[in-house]
Amino acid sequence: MRNYFIAGNWKMHKTTGEAVELAKALVEDLKDGKNKYMIAPPFTALDAVSKVVKGTNVMLGAQNMSTEEQGAHTGEVSVLMLKDLGVQIVILGHSERRHIYKEDDAMINKKVRLALKHGLEVDLCIGELLEEREAGKAEAVCERQLREGLAGVTAEEMKLVTIAYEPVWAIGTGKTATPDDAETIHYYCRSVLADMYGKEVADSVVIQYGGSMKAENAKALLEKPDIDGGLIGGASLKVETFSPIAKFNS
Numbered sequence: 745m746r747n748y749f750i751a752g753n754w755k756m757h758k759t760t761g762e763a764v765e766l767a768k769a770l771v772e773d774l775k776d777g778k779n780k781y782m783i784a785p786p787f788t789a790l791d792a793v794s795k796v797v798k799g800t801n802v803m804l805g806a807q808n809m810s811t812e813e814q815g816a817h818t819g820e821v822s823v824l825m826l827k828d829l830g831v832q833i834v835i836l837g838h839s840e841r842r843h844i845y846k847e848d849d850a851m852i853n854k855k856v857r858l859a860l861k862h863g864l865e866v867d868l869c870i871g872e873l874l875e876e877r878e879a880g881k882a883e884a885v886c887e888r889q890l891r892e893g894l895a896g897v898t899a900e901e902m903k904l905v906t907i908a909y910e911p912v913w914a915i916g917t918g919k920t921a922t923p924d925d926a927e928t929i930h931y932y933c934r935s936v937l938a939d940m941y942g943k944e945v946a947d948s949v950v951i952q953y954g955g956s957m958k959a960e961n962a963k964a965l966l967e968k969p970d971i972d973g974g975l976i977g978g979a980s981l982k983v984e985t986f987s988p989i990a991k992f993n994s
């Protein structure tokens with residue numbers, strides 16, 4: 745049985761003070777929530793937010809990390825630094841990293857393996873562009889991103905991996921995949937995972953949906969059999985828009 749996992753990606757929003765304020769309000773509001781929760785503030789607020797979420801049911805996430813453990817990599821943040829701050833999970837392969845910062849599957853895979861080597865959970869984002877969907881390639885793109893992103897990851901390590909299916913055309917656009925369209929891809933991704941790791945592992949992997957998820961559409965998406973949670977951008981920036989999604993089933 746998979747638990748629902750509702751996660752907030754704050755992207756490049758919130759000063760430290762604002763982040764602490766939002767984290768405190770969420771911790772209070774979600775304290776009796778029955779799902780798995782994560783918030784991913786910007787790097788600059790991780791230390792302060794870490795102190796707020798410590799010992800609560802809200803996990804601390806980071807939005808990215810370097811391919812390297814340490815060294816001459818100006819501007820990068822390493823897995824060791826994240827762990828030092830109490831980060832428990834890292835979002836990797838987000839479409840903004842893939843398409844704005846040109847991260848490819850090989851680079852994302854290097855980050856995935858490094859995070860897992862250090863015991864960090866990984867939230868691996870995959871998803872097709874609009875032109876890829878229109879060309880009938882959505883499934884093939886997601887399959888490639890899964891197979892290449894997870895290359896070298898063992899079945900045992902998959903216990904630390906969440907997949908987030910985020911069609912790029914739905915992120916921050918207000919356009920959401922229909923529950924049926926999203927379910928089709930989630931089901932396909934689970935079949936790819938079954939081919940890679942066997943049915944038992946595939947059935948236990950949480951596959952989140954991301955892309956303009958909000959209180960109004962969350963329940964219909966999350967009721968689908970292969971949609972196990974959400975990775976939420978815009979709606980994660982306020983308690984009043986995130987909490988109703990996080991508590992959609994209470």
Ligand code: PEP
Nearest residue numbers: 915916954955956977978
């Ligand atoms: C995201 O960035 O992961 C995301 C899903 O954003 P939004 O909810 O704003 O579409």
